[in-house]
Amino acid sequence: MVAMSARPNQEAAAQRAENDAPHRAGFACFVGRPNAGKSTLTNALVGQKVAITSNRPQTTRHTVRGIVHRDDAQLILVDTPGLHKPRTLLGERLNDVVRTTWAEVDVIGFCLPADQKLGPGDKYIVKELAGIRKTPKIAIITKTDLVESKALAEQLLAVSALAEELGFEWAEIVPVSAVEKEGAGRSPSDKGGGGRGAGQVDLLADLIAPLLPESPPLYPEGDLTDEPEMVMVAELIREAALEGVRDELPHSIAVVVEEMLPRTDRPADKPLLDIHANVYIERPSQKGIIIGPKGKRLKEVGTKSRKHIEALLGTPVFLDLHVKVAKDWQRDPKQLRKLGF
Numbered sequence: 001m002v003a004m005s006a007r008p009n010q011e012a013a014a015q016r017a018e019n020d021a022p023h024r025a026g027f028a029c030f031v032g033r034p035n036a037g038k039s040t041l042t043n044a045l046v047g048q049k050v051a052i053t054s055n056r057p058q059t060t061r062h063t064v065r066g067i068v069h070r071d072d073a074q075l076i077l078v079d080t081p082g083l084h085k086p087r088t089l090l091g092e093r094l095n096d097v098v099r100t101t102w103a104e105v106d107v108i109g110f111c112l113p114a115d116q117k118l119g120p121g122d123k124y125i126v127k128e129l130a131g132i133r134k135t136p137k138i139a140i141i142t143k144t145d146l147v148e149s150k151a152l153a154e155q156l157l158a159v160s161a162l163a164e165e166l167g168f169e170w171a172e173i174v175p176v177s178a179v180e181k182e183g184a185g186r187s188p189s190d191k192g193g194g195g196r197g198a199g200q201v202d203l204l205a206d207l208i209a210p211l212l213p214e215s216p217p218l219y220p221e222g223d224l225t226d227e228p229e230m231v232m233v234a235e236l237i238r239e240a241a242l243e244g245v246r247d248e249l250p251h252s253i254a255v256v257v258e259e260m261l262p263r264t265d266r267p268a269d270k271p272l273l274d275i276h277a278n279v280y281i282e283r284p285s286q287k288g289i290i291i292g293p294k295g296k297r298l299k300e301v302g303t304k305s306r307k308h309i310e311a312l313l314g315t316p317v318f319l320d321l322h323v324k325v326a327k328d329w330q331r332d333p334k335q336l337r338k339l340g341f
Helices: 002-020 038-046 089-102 120-130 149-165 201-211 229-242 284-291 293-313 333-338
Strands: 024-031 064-069 073-079 107-113 137-142 172-175 254-262 273-281 317-325
Touching (some): 024 038, 229 254, 273 284
Parallel strands (some): 107 137, 137 172, 273 317
């Protein structure tokens, strides 16, 4: 009889311990080379699009905060621009943003794509992370849906060995597929809590939460980002503008929303939001690429981005786009300030 009653008692004790566990809240940032899957991972954890994604490197230009609400914790995820060798003043400022963010967060997640071998850029970032002693660091192997289990195992071992070589241990090593919401394979490493199983996106949140400080929620329930709406709208337009452009053009595109106002003559049950935005490029020759023959391409950008904007804001939108030249804005401090950098 005693043996039969022990299990329910254990479960009750575990439930009480869980209920008594302190709530945690804090900031975790994802870092890595450009195009390492940081923005896709942020969106997957939040469960909604808060960061724009593109197969173009250096798509992220701001620190985007996505908020994950859980019963036991609130995770504020900071998606940073990719750390890279800067060629312009914009590049230098983006790198400064990354390093400033590292100093302010509670957990750092280093993102490394499963389908790309550890390169000089990754080693450079991990070497910098090794110098940040007190902040827990998680290695996140992204895009695991693109590789076989053998290649994934090699990547997990490589990232573990790199930390050992630089004199620190990862708090966790987690394989993740943000696209499928679950990773493949298991970590073969016994270093720093690696080998935690399938690496699902939800598991990553489970592993980050205990590393955060004890705290009540920092944002109201229901908030998914603290990005201003005008900034998010501008980013959605830029995401649509990035699709299908020539290699030299992506970094030249910036978007500024000049005005967002409700249409005054509309009935309450049929609102319409007027959004006026400018797409900036660096040279007059780029204008035709963005606009396209007879304005076709700019119209496509407007149609595609409007759908995402309406989903974000929950209201019908009239989007007015104009293309303007801001000569060599990536290298001009005055232009960078004007464009919000």
